[in-house]
Amino acid sequence: MVINMEATVKLEISDAEWEVMRIVWTLGESNSRQITEILADKMGWKSATVKTLLGRLVKKQALTTRKDGNAFIYTPLVAEQDAMDSATRALFGHLCQMKVGQTLADLIDDLTLSKANIADLQAQLAEKAKTAPETVACDCLPDGCDVMKQEA
Ligand SMILES: [Zn+2]
Structure with a gap:
């Protein structure tokens, strides 16, 4: 897995996007069905919501995606520790x-x-x-x- 260290510095993600990232960081490579099931369970979110969030995270280059049969596989592009450090530094910087x-x-x-x-x-x-x-x-x-x- 290639981790893009540069992207972490500027990564700005919403509270909801954090929840998605936590799943993908924990599972590593994960497919949309897994992510959707976990977030439906944990947060009560609809699959359309999760799909939107995944799309945004791909656009922000926090995740990368590829098609595998009829499922989409998501992989993190930023390391969890880097993202957490960067978010807390940004907060304390304010x-x-x-x-x-x-x-x-x-x-x-x-x-x-x-x-x-x-x-x-x-x-x-x-x-x-x-x-x-x-x-x-x-x-x-x-x-x-x-x-x-x-x-x-
Ligand atoms: Zn002061």
């Missing part, structure tokens, strides 16, 4: 740099993490603490969020 730490802490509070995940995070944080700045400044305005604080 946030105030001063507030990302708290936002991340809130997020961690809500997530289900394994003991191994937590051990990795602890090691990563211990390493990051060595070079971390005392504070992170707001980057929302040219002069920072201090203006807002003084007014409050």
Whole structure:
């Protein structure tokens, strides 16, 4: 399977398209019938909806398709981890740099993490603490969020 790393950087997919991608990433090569059955089960979607989403994902070059008898086979063109990293980076890129730490802490509070995940995070944080700045400044305005604080 050829994974197109370049495409992941600009991949912008909707919430519904994510659901389709998760199926194809998990199954690898999958045919339209499988994908349609799983999404009917999991999301209650009609086959026309799934067909539309698959078409969009092919157009966005997230999936490639080929005909096999009378079925269509779909294969991911972007790697799952790359797409997840790129989506979370894009999201956090929109946030105030001063507030990302708290936002991340809130997020961690809500997530289900394994003991191994937590051990990795602890090691990563211990390493990051060595070079971390005392504070992170707001980057929302040219002069920072201090203006807002003084007014409050
Ligand atoms: Zn800010």
